[in-house]
Amino acid sequence: MNSDRLADYGPDAGDPCAVVTAPEAEQRWIVNYLPLVKRIVNQLSLQTSQVLDREDMEQIGLMGLLEGLRRYGxxxxxFARFAALRIRGAILDELRRLDWRPRQVRQQAHKTRDILRNLTRQLGRQPRDEEALQATGLSPSQFQAYLQAEAGEALESLDALLLDTSRDFHNGDASVEAIVGNQRMLIQALDELNERERLVLTLYYLHELNLKEIGLVLDISDARVCQLSKQAIDKARTFLTKSN
Known part of the structure; x- marks a missing residue:
C-alpha cells in the first residue's frame, strides 16, 4: 500500500546495519514508528472506542509493531506498509477476542441487514435514509450506529484479508515480490470501484483518514460515508478473494 502518509515513517539517521533485536535498537525503531501507531489508532477508534480506549489500542498496536520488527528485521x-498491517491486525485480533458486539446487537444487525438487502432488491437501488428507517423501524441514531458498526466490521474483514496476503513479507527472499504483488492487487481492486467508492478507500488506506474525516473531506453525512465504505470494501474484498 504505497502512501504519502506511510512514506513519512521510515528509518532514522542511525546506523542502517543496527541489529533490530537489540533492546536499544528496538526502542529506537518503536519511537520512530510511534506516529504510525497513533494514526492507525485514530482510524480505528471511532468504531471501537466503546470496547477499547485509545491508550489500550496504542499499547496493543505497539505490541503489533514490536512483533513486526522482530519478524521483518x-x-x-x-517496512511501514508491512508494519501498518501488523499494527492494525493486532488491534483487530484483540477486538475479535473481546467479541466487541454483544450477541443481541449482532442478531439485530443481521435482521437489519436482511431487511435492507430485501429493500434494495425491491427498489433496484440503494434505499434512501428515510426509506431504510421506515423499513427497519430504527431511529436515526440507531441506524447511524448500525451503519458505523457495519462499516467497522467490513474494514476489519478487508484488513484481515490484506494481512493474510502479506504474511510472507518477513521472508527476506520474498519480501519485495510479496509487497509489490499486494500493492498491485489493491490497485486492481480499486479499479473495480466507482469514483466515490475508490476515493473512500484511497482516503482510508493511502491517506490514513478515519470515517469521520472522510465524511468531512467529501462533505457527506456520516451515514453516507459508512454506506460508501461498506460498498467499496465488499467489492474490493470480493476481488481480492478471487485473486487469491
Missing part, C-alpha cells in the same frame, strides 16, 4: 523503505 531491520526496517527499510517497505
Amino acid at each position: 531491520v526496517p527499510d523503505e517497505h
